[in-house]
Amino acid sequence: MNRPLSAVILLAAIVLSMLATSCFFFDSPTERYKRGNAYYAEKQWDKAVAEYTAAISRDSRQAIIFTNRALSYNQLGKYDEAIADCNRAIELNPNQELAYVTRASAYNEKGQYELALVDCNKALNINPRSALALINRAWAYNAKGMYPEAIADCTKAISIEPSRAIAYMNRAWAYNEEGKYDLAMADCNKAIELDPKLPLPYINRAWVYNQIGGYDEAIADCDKAISLDPQIATAYVNRAWAQNMKGKFDLGIEDSNKAIEINPNLPFAWTTRAWSYFEKVPYDFTKDWLDMGMEDCNKAIELNRKFALAYNMRAQGYILKRIYQLALVDATYAIELNPKFAIAYTTRAWAYNDLYQWDYAIRDCDRAIELNPKLTQAFDRRAWAYNGKGMFKRALEDANEAIRLDDEMAAAYYTRAVIHKNMGNLEKARKDLQTCIDLTEDPDLERAAKALLGVL
Numbered sequence: 001m002n003r004p005l006s007a008v009i010l011l012a013a014i015v016l017s018m019l020a021t022s023c024f025f026f027d028s029p030t031e032r033y034k035r036g037n038a039y040y041a042e043k044q045w046d047k048a049v050a051e052y053t054a055a056i057s058r059d060s061r062q063a064i065i066f067t068n069r070a071l072s073y074n075q076l077g078k079y080d081e082a083i084a085d086c087n088r089a090i091e092l093n094p095n096q097e098l099a100y101v102t103r104a105s106a107y108n109e110k111g112q113y114e115l116a117l118v119d120c121n122k123a124l125n126i127n128p129r130s131a132l133a134l135i136n137r138a139w140a141y142n143a144k145g146m147y148p149e150a151i152a153d154c155t156k157a158i159s160i161e162p163s164r165a166i167a168y169m170n171r172a173w174a175y176n177e178e179g180k181y182d183l184a185m186a187d188c189n190k191a192i193e194l195d196p197k198l199p200l201p202y203i204n205r206a207w208v209y210n211q212i213g214g215y216d217e218a219i220a221d222c223d224k225a226i227s228l229d230p231q232i233a234t235a236y237v238n239r240a241w242a243q244n245m246k247g248k249f250d251l252g253i254e255d256s257n258k259a260i261e262i263n264p265n266l267p268f269a270w271t272t273r274a275w276s277y278f279e280k281v282p283y284d285f286t287k288d289w290l291d292m293g294m295e296d297c298n299k300a301i302e303l304n305r306k307f308a309l310a311y312n313m314r315a316q317g318y319i320l321k322r323i324y325q326l327a328l329v330d331a332t333y334a335i336e337l338n339p340k341f342a343i344a345y346t347t348r349a350w351a352y353n354d355l356y357q358w359d360y361a362i363r364d365c366d367r368a369i370e371l372n373p374k375l376t377q378a379f380d381r382r383a384w385a386y387n388g389k390g391m392f393k394r395a396l397e398d399a400n401e402a403i404r405l406d407d408e409m410a411a412a413y414y415t416r417a418v419i420h421k422n423m424g425n426l427e428k429a430r431k432d433l434q435t436c437i438d439l440t441e442d443p444d445l446e447r448a449a450k451a452l453l454g455v456l
Contacts, residue, residue: 027054027058028058029055029056029058029059029062029065030055032051032052032054032055032058033051033052033055033062033064033065033068035051036048036049036050036051036052036055036065036068036069036072037068039051040068040071040072043075045072045075045076046076048068048069048072049069049072049073049076052065052066052068052069052072053069056069061092062092063088063089063090063092063093063096063099064089064096064098066085066086066088066089066092066099067085067086067089067096067098067099067102069085070082070083070085070086070089070099070102070103070106071102073085073106074102074105074106074109077109079106079107079109079110080106082102082103082105082106083103083106083107086099086100086102086103086106087103090103095126097123097126097127097130097133098123098132100119100120100122100123100126100133101119101120101123101130101132101133101136103119104116104117104119104120104123104133104136104137104140105136105139107119107140108136108139108140108143111143111265111303111304113140113143113144114140116136116137116139116140117137117140117141119136120133120134120136120137120140121137124137129160131157131160131161131164131167132157134153134154134156134157134160134167135153135154135157135164135166135167135170137153138150138151138153138154138157138167138170138171138174139170141153141174142170142173142174142177145177145308145337145338147174147175147177147178147340148174150170150171150173150174151171151174151175154167154168154170154171154174155171158171163194164194165190165191165192165194165195165198165201166191166198166200168187168188168190168191168194168201169187169188169191169198169200169201169204171187172184172185172187172188172191172201172204172205172208173204175187176204176207176208176211177338177340178340179211179340179342179371179372181208181211181212184204184208185205185208188201188202188204188205188208189205191204192205197228198228199224199225199226199228199229199232199235200225200232200234202221202222202224202225202228202235203221203222203225203232203234203235203238205221206218206219206221206222206225206235206238206239206242207238207241209221209242210238210241210242210245211372212374213245213374213376213405213406215242215243215245215246216242216246218238218239218241218242219239219242219243221238222235222236222238222239222242223239226239231262232262233258233259233260233262233263233266233269234259234266234268236255236256236258236259236262236269237255237256237259237266237268237269237272239255240252240253240254240255240256240259240269240272240273240276241272241275243255244272244275244276244279247279247441249276249279249280250276252272252273252275252276253273253276253277256269256270256272256273256276257273259272260273265303266303267299267300267301267303267304267307267309267310268300268307268309270296270297270299270300270303270310271296271297271300271307271309271310271313273293273296274292274293274294274296274297274300274313274314274317275293275313275316276293277289277290277292277293277296278290278293278313278316278317278320281293281320282442282443282444282445283441283442283443283444290317290320290321293313293317294314294317294321297310297311297313297314297317298314300313301314306337307337308333308334308335308337308338308341308344309334309341311330311331311333311334311337311344312330312331312334312341312343312344312347314330315327315328315329315330315331315334315344315347315348315351316347316350318330319347319350319351319354322354324351324354324355327347327348327351328348328351328352331344331345331347331348331351332348334347335348340371341371342367342368342369342371342372342375342378343368343375343377345364345365345367345368345371345378346364346365346368346375346377346378346381348360348364349361349362349364349365349368349378349381349382349385350381352364352385353381353384353385353388356388358385358386358388358389359385359389361381361382361384361385362382362385362386362389365378365379365381365382365385366382369382374405376402376405376406376409376412377402379398379399379401379402379405379412380398380399380402380409380411380412380415382398383395383396383397383398383399383402383412383415383416383419384415384418386398387415387418387419387422390422392419392422392423393423395415395419396416396419396420396423399412399415399416399419400416402415402416403416408439409439410435410436410439410440410442410445411436411440411445413432413433413435413436413439414432414433414436414445414448414449414452416432417429417430417432417433417436417449417452418452420432421452421456426456429452429456430453430456433449433450433452433453433456434453436449437449437450437453
């Protein structure tokens, strides 16, 4: 039976209307926003941005969509885009806590810590129990060397949300900088327990291991972090640090290069590569490693004028150049920036030893050991200073402790050999010199040991 034409037209209109409604529903701002959220949860940041952008093109009045796109931009390392989206979200809704926190995170990543603190405080004014605001404020405090404040914020964040792995991670950072390595290790372990797929706690734990001499463990943790995220620059830097401590400077350079390739604005990477370069000065004459290292230190300082580690490393470069007054200036400024920076005290002690200013060297080593009782270089340099003062028994105690802490430190055996020689223990001196020769990869140290061995 044939339907009337009017009925056919009516049916077609209904179908078209249903299709149009269906298309609108599936392509609506709400649906695109939901799809963006789903992609974000799956860590498909690019796809999340695309969906949020589509949602915004259909409705640009929703602050939360701009904020979520900013979150995605942060994950992609596009911090300027994230800040722009947060600015728009705040214009639309000045009381949106998450927009301030997200912008603070972007500012932290850009090293703009004062701006991050302002945004975290605004978020906390809106919601005093915002764990994310406290965590981001702790991040800024850590970067500014305000470790007690960072610990307080992380502790409060943990009391609010005990399952936030990043709160333990940021507190570990502060504990580590204060030399509280057991507490730092415990927090790293807790963060890993809460989120085993988060790379940053492994990196923080690697840094703790680097401070206490667990270099193989540090490398293993960096390997794990890199397996979780091959584009995380700080993992390569921490691994480079451990390789340097093991005397594998070419591997240190390789890892530092990778970190700089990923993030050329990371001062720590430039400083660590400078260290590798300096270590190659005595035995590799294929390049001007000393000037290359100084250039890297200057680059790190250019990136962050208050980066204590860079001034300390440049001080070591000046010592190698025998420009001791500039070395003292840089090491002293590193200490002013971070009074708990144990290695900076040993660097200044090194300069004082070379200037025969034994009492100043001893004072600095005392402070370094107070801050880090496991810092081998501090005992070795204090031993050298006591030897210079003729206090051989006291010098021998420190040399023994340096070797107990690191029985592969060639320089410590040379120091002890000199002390034994001055005490008349020639056979012990010969034994230590031979051990120094067997261990060292430094031709200058090897020549000095052989020269001393030849006259005993």
